[in-house]
Each structure stands twice: as structure tokens, then as C-alpha cells.
Amino acid sequence: MTSRKLYTSSVGLVAIFGWNKEMKRPTPSELDYNLKIDEHDCKNNNIDFVLKDLKVKHWCDAEKLAKRCLKNKALPLDSDSAIRMILNFFKKTNDAYQSNYALSEYAKRCRIYWSNNENKALLKRHIQDEIRSKQFDLEITRSKNEKYNLRRAAKAKKEATEANISYQSALFVHAAVQNRVLEEERRISTLSESSNETVDHDDCCENRGKKEDDNIFTSENQATSIATRIKNAAESVHKKYVDGVPLSENEICVMSLGLSSILNTDNNSEHSQKSIFSEKEWSDLSAYYKQKYQIATCSLPEDACHNVWKTAVNVVNEKGLFYGMKYIAKIQSLPKTSEKSYKYLSIYHHVLKILNNERPLIDAILGKTTIQISELDVFDIWSPIFKDLININGLLRFKKGETVNGYSTNNKRQQYPETNGIMGFRIDFRILYDRNGTEMDLAAGELAINSRCENKVIHDQSKLLREAKDITDSHHSSYLNNNFGWAIQIAGLEGSCSTVNLDRNGLYVGTPQLEIEFPKDERELHKLDNTLTVLHTLIMDLEKQARRMMCQSNAVKESASSSLSEIFNREKPSEADVNSLKHYQRPTYYTPPQKERTKSVIPKALYGKMCLKRKNTVEDTVIIGFSNRQKKKKRHNADEFGWYKDDDVWHNECSGETSESNPYE
Known part of the structure; x- marks a missing residue:
């Protein structure tokens, strides 16, 4: 009797929900239930509008699907065509959002669910009902319009008759008022000239009046926010840029970063973004953001064999570089040496080998000789260090050779849609995490032969910070709100690491974090300690971000195989946790194709979408400098x-x- 009740209960569930063991109804696990694909997303990803603005929690509701389909699509429309468009919508969504694993996987499962014959038949019935309802509404509307047009025609005929009578009457008094008309025309002409001057002034005020919603100010200027100031300044430079006015690299950097909503606190040169603020304001801004986003350094683990390195340095000082290399190789060959220790020892051996074998290269970098060297020569100094550190845990991947981030390429194509062959920033090296076959960028790096070419250094920094911003945006698009992008800039034997954080609504901040230095000779071998500590800190943070992505992917995979009871008991994610920074993001500015200035375009929604503008409160306001x-x-x-x-x-x-x-x- 008990088993029969259980069977009856399970059959009841199937009857109610239309589910069975083979075809379980998907749920939007790890997604904000109110998430939706809007018109902008559909256009950018070539997705049919059939289900635009439908919340994901309704994607498996036949009635809601049918209503949204008929709302977005005009008649005539048959049910079979509508179903094909709906299935294609899910397929396109799955393809377009590979970087957002939760959304991509849910769209895929929805397509499979509605491809089932029984579910498809249910959906078809609802669509047919909606089509009949819409046809009935159209007939009623058409009938009302016909009655309205008849009334309107009768009214127009009556007004025309009255107007004709008035016109005939006016002819009798026309001559009497002719002089007054001429006088009035002269007065209106005078007012018009004055009005034109006022309009020009108002237009200028309107351009100056564009505001951002970051609501963060300095103590010296509490009227115009920081983001507004850097964007207004960038627009002024952009006008000169398009007109072909000669500009310095710093001025172009001010334009590129400002149009990307980035405040860079790492460039203190005269014509950088520092010129937008007073000395006190800039000092306060730098101190504020350094304290807010400073990353604490991590000490090296025991596997780093620091004592071995100290001994090797002493051996070098006593007997030379070759004997230091032999000592490290000896320790590497010992049975007790672990795999991680071996990789750290490989870094030490590499440093000594460079100093021993590549003296001409180092002298050329330092400007002591005039021999010709390339960036690849400098890259050979640094890449083994990055690779060995990354390979210690094996979670990340080092990619070199001027490769392109696909996220940046897609954004640049949207900025310049009329141009073919658009590519994003070409980056010298990238540090990635491979998530389910998709490259997820964590850090971008640029390399120069030395720091003596100031324009090259400034140009690389501008490009890197914008690429790091794109990394930050790509993480936020995948609901990883705690992640941020890293920028690694190397010039010869020196380097710096910066972060780009989404700080406020419409404001990103580039903050200098860590400095690295390769020893110039045997006397500077002690500097390697700090460099390895810094790079270890960098890799630890990147691995922490990669683990967040891994946890997100695992959670989605678990939800795909959840039982029926687990689905009912699962707590919905809050919108504040999942989507709190969605409207804070702003587009990135990209250099025009072939660097043709006249084709340069200011990103749309530089100051945000008007429909999302909100009134800031006193509690939102931050004033830096008190x-x-x-x-x-x-x-x-x-x-x-x-x-x-x-x-x-x-x-x-x-x-x-x-x-x-x-x-x-």
C-alpha cells in the first residue's frame, strides 16, 4: 500500500509539472531570477528579439513565453515559426554568453526542454491562443480607428468651412493692419538675433553641464564630481584630436583614459590627468585610493628556499656567477628537493645565468652601449620568471606574442560598426584562467626595451589600463563583482603592477600596487627578494580570482544535476549580491581604425544611460580631502x-x- 502511494505521488508530480526523469524542467541556478536579455544585448549579439526583456525565471513558462513572443513580434505569425524563433533565441544566447557559464548553460537546457515533443505541443497551444487573442484585439482596434477617422474627417470639414469664413472676413481688415504687421516683423527680427546669441551660449552650457553619477568630490571642488571632471576634460581634448591639432602623448592619454571613465593615480607628469586637479587635490586623491585599494604583500613560502638563495649570493660574491649557478644546480639535484622548490631554484638559476651570459644585453638596456636589441630580447629576461611562478600551482596560463582579448575586440566592433577587420588591443603577454574551454583574462602586460622613451611608456600605460578595465568589466558581466583587472608594465629591467577597480557609478580607478626590478649586476642580487615577493603576491591574487570562477562553474554544474527536492529548497540569489554593480559600468574608448583621427568616436553612454540616472543622496556622497x-x-x-x-x-x-x-x- 505504501509503495502504491509513493507511485501515485510521483505520478501526480509529473502530471502537475510536466516533468519526468528524462526531461527535468530547468531552473536558473546561480543566476539573478530577474535577469533579462534587453534590446541592446540582442543587437550586439545578433539575437532575435522574440524573447527580449523576458526575465530568465519565465523561460520555462509556456504561457509567459507565448505572451512575450506575441508582444515582441507582429502578426501575421504562425505557431511553428514562433517556436523556431524561440528555440533559435536560446541557441544564440548559449553561443553569445560563453563567458557567463551560468547563463549559457541555462539557455542550452531551456532549448533542450522546449525541443521535447510534449513540451513543444504545450507551448504551441499557448502560442495559438495568443495569436487568436491578438487577432481579436486587432479587429477591435481597427474598428475603433475607422470610427475615429470618420469623426475626424467630419470635424476637419467643419473647421475648414469656419476657417474659410474667417479668411474672407480678414481680407476686409488686411489693408488697415498692414503697417502694424511690418512693424511687428521688424521687432521679431531683432528678437531673433538676440535669441541666436542666447542659444549658442546655452549649447555651450549644455556641453559643460554633462554630469556623471559617481557623486565623489574633492574638498576644494564640491560642485563637480571627479568622474565628470576627467570626462569633460577628455571630451575637450577629443575635439582637438579629431580636428588634427598636434597633441602630446600625455594629452592623448588624458583623452583615452577619460573617455574610458578611468582615473589614473599613477602618472604624475605635468600634462597627465594630474593637470585637471590642484596639487592638494591630486595628493589627496592618490592617498585616498592607495589606502582604499592597496594590496598587502604575501611572504614567500618555505618552498622558495630563501636560505639556499642567500648562500648562493655569498658564493657568487666569493667565487663568481658560475659557481653560484653550480651550487643551485647541486641543490636541485638532491632527492629531498620538492617540485615547488625546484621551480623556485630554477628562477634563481635563470637570474644568475642572465647576468653571466647576457652582459651585452643588460648594458644595452642600461644605455651603456649602442648595440641594437629588440623587445623579444628583454622578454627573454622576464618570461621564465613569470612562467615558473605560474606553473608552481598550475592553475593559470601565461600567453605571449601580441595576442588579443576577445572581449575587447567585441567592444571595439560595437564602437566602429562600419569598419571591417576590427581587432582589440594587441597585448604583449596575458595571464589567463581557462574555464570550460574559454579564456578568462586576469592580467595584461606590455613590455618596452627601456624607460628612456617616455612616449612609449605613456602609450603602453594608457593601453594597459584600458585593457585592465575590460578585464574588470568582463568579470562583472559574469557576476564576479569582487574581481578586478591587473596591468603589468615592464620597461627594461624595471616594472610595475597596477589594478583597475570599478570604484563608483561611472568611475574606474587605476592604482599603482607593486614594483619589480631585475638585478643589474652581482651587487644587486639582494633585490631579487623583493621582486619575487611582489610577483608571488600578484600570482596569489590572480589564483584567488581564478578560484572564484572555478567555484561559480562548479556551482552551476551541481545545480544542473540537482534533485527535485533540492530545486524547491534552494534559496534564490539576491539581486544586490548578484547584480549590484551592473549599472556602474561604462564603455571603453578604443583608438580609431588605422589611427585615422577623423574616425574617432566618443563611446555611447559615456555618462551612463539617462533611464538609469538616479538622484544621489547625502549618504552616497564622498568628499576627499577632509x-x-x-x-x-x-x-x-x-x-x-x-x-x-x-x-x-x-x-x-x-x-x-x-x-x-x-x-x-
Whole structure:
């Protein structure tokens, strides 16, 4: 009897939901249930509009699918054609959003679900009902329009008759008022000239009045936000750029970064973005963002064999580079040496080998000789170090050779749709994570022979920061809101690592993080300690971001095989967690094709979409430049002794001290 009840219960579920073991109804796991593909997304990815603006939670609801299909598509339309368009919509979505694994996989499962004959028949019935309903509504509308047109024609005929009578009457008084008419025309002409001057002034005010919603200001200028200032300045330079006015590399950098909504706090030269602000403002901005986004360095693990390196340095000082190399090779050959230690020792051996064998190359980089060298020569110095560090855990991949990020290419094609053969930034090297066969960029790197060519260094920095911004945007598009892009810039034997964070609505910030240096000779071997610590910190952060992607992919795979009870019990993801930064993003500016200035285009929605503009509140406002005590008193409610808690850390606004534990416990 019990088994019969269980059987009856399971049959009931199948009858209610139309599910069976072979064809389980998909659910949008790991997705915001209110996510939808809008018209902009459809145009960019060549997806049919049939289901645009339909929330993903309704993609397996036959009634909702039918209503949305008939809302987006005009009659005449038959049910078979509608079903083909719906299935094609899911296929195109699956293909277009490979970087967003959760959305791509859900679209694929929806297509399979509606390809089932039983489910397709259900959908077809709903579509036919909607078609009949829409045809009936059209007939009613047509009938109303005919009645309206008849009434309108009768009214127009009556008005024409009355107008003719008025015109005939006016002819009698026309001569009497002719002089007054001429006088009025002269007065209107005078007003028109004055009005033209006013319009020109208003147009200028309108251009200057474009504002961004970042709502972050400096203490010296609390009227115009930071993002607004860098974008207004960039637009002014862009006008000169298109007109062919000669510009310095720094001015072009101000334009490119500003039109990409990026504030770069790492360039302190005279004509950089620093020129937009006063000395105090720039100092306050640099300090604020350094404190906000500074990444703590990670100490090297025991596998790094630091003591072996110290001994090797002493051997080099006593006997020379060759004996230092022999000592490291000896330690590598010992049975107790682990695989990770072997890779660190390979880095030490490589450094000594370069100093021993490539002295002419190093002298050329330093400008001591005039021999011709290439960027590939310099790359041979650095690439083995990056590769060995990346291969220690084997989670990431190092890719070199001026390759292109597909995300940047797609965005540039949207900016210049009329041009064929568009490609994104060509990057000297990239650090990637391979997720389900898709390359996910984590860091971009550029390399120069040395730092003496200032224009080359500035150009590389501008390109790198925009590429790092694209990396940040691609992560946010995959709902990885805590991730950010890295930019690695190397010039000869020196290098720097920066991050690009999505800071506020419409404002990205490039922040300098870490400095690296390759020893110039035996006397500077001690500098390798800091360089390896910095690169270890970089790789650790990139691997942490890669693990977030891995966890996201695993969660989607688990949800695909979930049981019926697990689906009902699963908690829906909140919109704040999944999609909180969606409207903060802004497009990137790309150099025009063939560098033809006249073809340069300012990105659309540089200041955001008007429909998404919102009124900022006092609580949203940040003013940089006040003392810490002023800010804390304004933003926190301290107790009578000055203590308050912020982000799990206790602060005292009287003394300025901080504590990770409760000061009263």
C-alpha cells in the first residue's frame, strides 16, 4: 500500500509539472531570477528579439513565453515559426554568453526542454491562443480607428468651412493692419538675433553641464564630481584630436583614459590627468585610493628556499656567477628537493645565468652601449620568471606574442560598426584562467626595451589600463563583482603592477600596487627578494580570482544535476549580491581604425544611460580631502568615549587608534 502511494505521488508530480526523469524542467541556478536579455544585448549579439526583456525565471513558462513572443513580434505569425524563433533565441544566447557559464548553460537546457515533443505541443497551444487573442484585439482596434477617422474627417470639414469664413472676413481688415504687421516683423527680427546669441551660449552650457553619477568630490571642488571632471576634460581634448591639432602623448592619454571613465593615480607628469586637479587635490586623491585599494604583500613560502638563495649570493660574491649557478644546480639535484622548490631554484638559476651570459644585453638596456636589441630580447629576461611562478600551482596560463582579448575586440566592433577587420588591443603577454574551454583574462602586460622613451611608456600605460578595465568589466558581466583587472608594465629591467577597480557609478580607478626590478649586476642580487615577493603576491591574487570562477562553474554544474527536492529548497540569489554593480559600468574608448583621427568616436553612454540616472543622496556622497576625524564624525556614530565599529574593525575618533577586537572586552 505504501509503495502504491509513493507511485501515485510521483505520478501526480509529473502530471502537475510536466516533468519526468528524462526531461527535468530547468531552473536558473546561480543566476539573478530577474535577469533579462534587453534590446541592446540582442543587437550586439545578433539575437532575435522574440524573447527580449523576458526575465530568465519565465523561460520555462509556456504561457509567459507565448505572451512575450506575441508582444515582441507582429502578426501575421504562425505557431511553428514562433517556436523556431524561440528555440533559435536560446541557441544564440548559449553561443553569445560563453563567458557567463551560468547563463549559457541555462539557455542550452531551456532549448533542450522546449525541443521535447510534449513540451513543444504545450507551448504551441499557448502560442495559438495568443495569436487568436491578438487577432481579436486587432479587429477591435481597427474598428475603433475607422470610427475615429470618420469623426475626424467630419470635424476637419467643419473647421475648414469656419476657417474659410474667417479668411474672407480678414481680407476686409488686411489693408488697415498692414503697417502694424511690418512693424511687428521688424521687432521679431531683432528678437531673433538676440535669441541666436542666447542659444549658442546655452549649447555651450549644455556641453559643460554633462554630469556623471559617481557623486565623489574633492574638498576644494564640491560642485563637480571627479568622474565628470576627467570626462569633460577628455571630451575637450577629443575635439582637438579629431580636428588634427598636434597633441602630446600625455594629452592623448588624458583623452583615452577619460573617455574610458578611468582615473589614473599613477602618472604624475605635468600634462597627465594630474593637470585637471590642484596639487592638494591630486595628493589627496592618490592617498585616498592607495589606502582604499592597496594590496598587502604575501611572504614567500618555505618552498622558495630563501636560505639556499642567500648562500648562493655569498658564493657568487666569493667565487663568481658560475659557481653560484653550480651550487643551485647541486641543490636541485638532491632527492629531498620538492617540485615547488625546484621551480623556485630554477628562477634563481635563470637570474644568475642572465647576468653571466647576457652582459651585452643588460648594458644595452642600461644605455651603456649602442648595440641594437629588440623587445623579444628583454622578454627573454622576464618570461621564465613569470612562467615558473605560474606553473608552481598550475592553475593559470601565461600567453605571449601580441595576442588579443576577445572581449575587447567585441567592444571595439560595437564602437566602429562600419569598419571591417576590427581587432582589440594587441597585448604583449596575458595571464589567463581557462574555464570550460574559454579564456578568462586576469592580467595584461606590455613590455618596452627601456624607460628612456617616455612616449612609449605613456602609450603602453594608457593601453594597459584600458585593457585592465575590460578585464574588470568582463568579470562583472559574469557576476564576479569582487574581481578586478591587473596591468603589468615592464620597461627594461624595471616594472610595475597596477589594478583597475570599478570604484563608483561611472568611475574606474587605476592604482599603482607593486614594483619589480631585475638585478643589474652581482651587487644587486639582494633585490631579487623583493621582486619575487611582489610577483608571488600578484600570482596569489590572480589564483584567488581564478578560484572564484572555478567555484561559480562548479556551482552551476551541481545545480544542473540537482534533485527535485533540492530545486524547491534552494534559496534564490539576491539581486544586490548578484547584480549590484551592473549599472556602474561604462564603455571603453578604443583608438580609431588605422589611427585615422577623423574616425574617432566618443563611446555611447559615456555618462551612463539617462533611464538609469538616479538622484544621489547625502549618504552616497564622498568628499576627499577632509581630515580623517572630520569624515568619521560625519559618517559614524561613536560612543561617549569615541569608539565605533566599521567593517569589523574598531576605531577611536578621539585618539585615531584602531583595534581588531572589542576595546571593552
